[in-house]
Amino acid sequence: MVTVDGDRIISVGRPPAGVKVEDLGNVAILPGLINAHAHLDLSDLCDPLGEPGISLVDWIRLVIDHRLTTPCGRAVEQGLQESVDCGTVAIGDVAQPGWQAEQIESVPTDVTVFLELIAPTAQRVGSAIELVEGHIGSANAALWHAGLGPHAPYSVHPKLLSAVVSLSAARRVPIAMHLAESREELELLRTGGGPFRELLEQLGAWRPGAIPHGARPLDYLHTLASAHRVLVIHGNYLDDEEIAFLADRAERMSVIYCPRTHSFFGHRPYPLREMLAAGVTVGLGTDSRASAPDLNMLAEMRHVVEKHPDIGRDVVLRLGTLDAARALGCGHRFGSLEPGKSAKLAFVDLPDRDAADPYELLF
Ligand SMILES: [Zn+2]
Structure with a gap:
C-alpha cells in the first residue's frame, strides 16, 4: 500500500x-521506471536499422543516411508518449542540435536533454562549444534539464572534450558519452586505423593526429572524471582497470547498459557481474529504436534477467529504477x-x- x-x-x-x-x-x-539513455528523435522507426549482428560502423552509416533522408517529424513526442505508456517517468535523451523544446515539453516527463556534440576535427570545435552555451542557457528547469553529449571518441576532438568537461564542472550539468562501445572503437584509439578511420575518411572528417594514437577508454575516463556528473554510455569493452576507476567514483560516474541494443550488435557478453561486484553504478537505458525494438524499460529488465541469470532479480529492478535515477542525478526524487x-x-x-x-x- x-x-x-x-x-x-x-x-x-x-x-x-x-x-x-x-x-x-x-x-x-x-x-516509475527510469530510462537513462535514449535517442528519442529516432522513435518513429518501426524496426531497428540493419540486421542483428551488423557492425557498429555499418549501422552508423544507416543512421546517418536515415537522418539525411527522413525528417524527424513528431518522433520525439511519439517516443515520450511510448515511454510514459510503458511506465517510464524520467529519461536521459540525446538530442541533435536544432531539437525542438516544445516537443519535449508536450509530454510531462522528467527529461535530461544531452545535446549531441560532434566535432571530429579541430575546425569544428568552436561552433560545437557555441551550441553548448546556448543549450545550457535555455534549459527550463521546470520542464527539462540540460546535459551535454560529446558523442564518442571517434567523433569528438580532444579539445572539444576538454572544453565540455570544464563547462560541465562550471555549470553543474551532466555529460553522457558513448565509450568503449565496440572493438572497432578500441582499434581506432589503439592504432589510428580500422573501420572507423575508413568511415571518417569517407565523411571527409579524418585528420591525422586528431584522434590520439595509443589511447584507450581509461584516458577518456581520466578526462571525464573532472566533470560534474558523467554517464558512460555502453562501456561494453571496459577492462578491469577501467571498471575499478569507475567504481572509485561511483557517486558521480556511472555506466549505462542498454541490454537489447547490446544483444542486437552481438558484442561480447556484457561485464555486468564484474561491474556490480566492483561497485560501479550501473543504470539501464533503451538506446534508440534504431537498435532496440521499442522503448519499454520492463522489457529491457526482462532481457537482463534472461542474459544474466546469476544476477539477483531485485538488483535488476534497481538497475532500471534507483540506479538509473542516481546515474541521471535524480535519485533523490525518483527510483x-x-x-x-x-x-x-x-x-x-x-x-x-x-x-x-x-x-x-x-x-
Ligand atoms: Zn546512444
Missing part, C-alpha cells in the same frame, strides 16, 4: 487512518517507493498464481 498526496509519496505500508483506498487489483506497484519521492508510479499486471519470489512474477 502506497499512500500519495498530490505528486509525492507520503507513506509505504499501512496507510494513515481515513485515507481513500483504491485497489488496483493483482499488480506490482513499482516506482524507489519512499516518503517524499515522486508519486509517479508504474503498475505491472501479474499472472494469477503465487510464487515464493515476487520478482519471478514481475519478470
Whole structure:
C-alpha cells in the first residue's frame, strides 16, 4: 500500500487512518521506471536499422543516411508518449542540435536533454562549444534539464572534450558519452586505423593526429572524471582497470547498459557481474529504436534477467529504477517507493498464481 498526496509519496505500508483506498487489483506497484539513455528523435522507426549482428560502423552509416533522408517529424513526442505508456517517468535523451523544446515539453516527463556534440576535427570545435552555451542557457528547469553529449571518441576532438568537461564542472550539468562501445572503437584509439578511420575518411572528417594514437577508454575516463556528473554510455569493452576507476567514483560516474541494443550488435557478453561486484553504478537505458525494438524499460529488465541469470532479480529492478535515477542525478526524487519521492508510479499486471519470489512474477 502506497499512500500519495498530490505528486509525492507520503507513506509505504499501512496507510494513515481515513485515507481513500483504491485497489488496483493483482499488480506490482513499482516506482516509475527510469530510462537513462535514449535517442528519442529516432522513435518513429518501426524496426531497428540493419540486421542483428551488423557492425557498429555499418549501422552508423544507416543512421546517418536515415537522418539525411527522413525528417524527424513528431518522433520525439511519439517516443515520450511510448515511454510514459510503458511506465517510464524520467529519461536521459540525446538530442541533435536544432531539437525542438516544445516537443519535449508536450509530454510531462522528467527529461535530461544531452545535446549531441560532434566535432571530429579541430575546425569544428568552436561552433560545437557555441551550441553548448546556448543549450545550457535555455534549459527550463521546470520542464527539462540540460546535459551535454560529446558523442564518442571517434567523433569528438580532444579539445572539444576538454572544453565540455570544464563547462560541465562550471555549470553543474551532466555529460553522457558513448565509450568503449565496440572493438572497432578500441582499434581506432589503439592504432589510428580500422573501420572507423575508413568511415571518417569517407565523411571527409579524418585528420591525422586528431584522434590520439595509443589511447584507450581509461584516458577518456581520466578526462571525464573532472566533470560534474558523467554517464558512460555502453562501456561494453571496459577492462578491469577501467571498471575499478569507475567504481572509485561511483557517486558521480556511472555506466549505462542498454541490454537489447547490446544483444542486437552481438558484442561480447556484457561485464555486468564484474561491474556490480566492483561497485560501479550501473543504470539501464533503451538506446534508440534504431537498435532496440521499442522503448519499454520492463522489457529491457526482462532481457537482463534472461542474459544474466546469476544476477539477483531485485538488483535488476534497481538497475532500471534507483540506479538509473542516481546515474541521471535524480535519485533523490525518483527510483524507489519512499516518503517524499515522486508519486509517479508504474503498475505491472501479474499472472494469477503465487510464487515464493515476487520478482519471478514481475519478470
Ligand atoms: Zn546512444
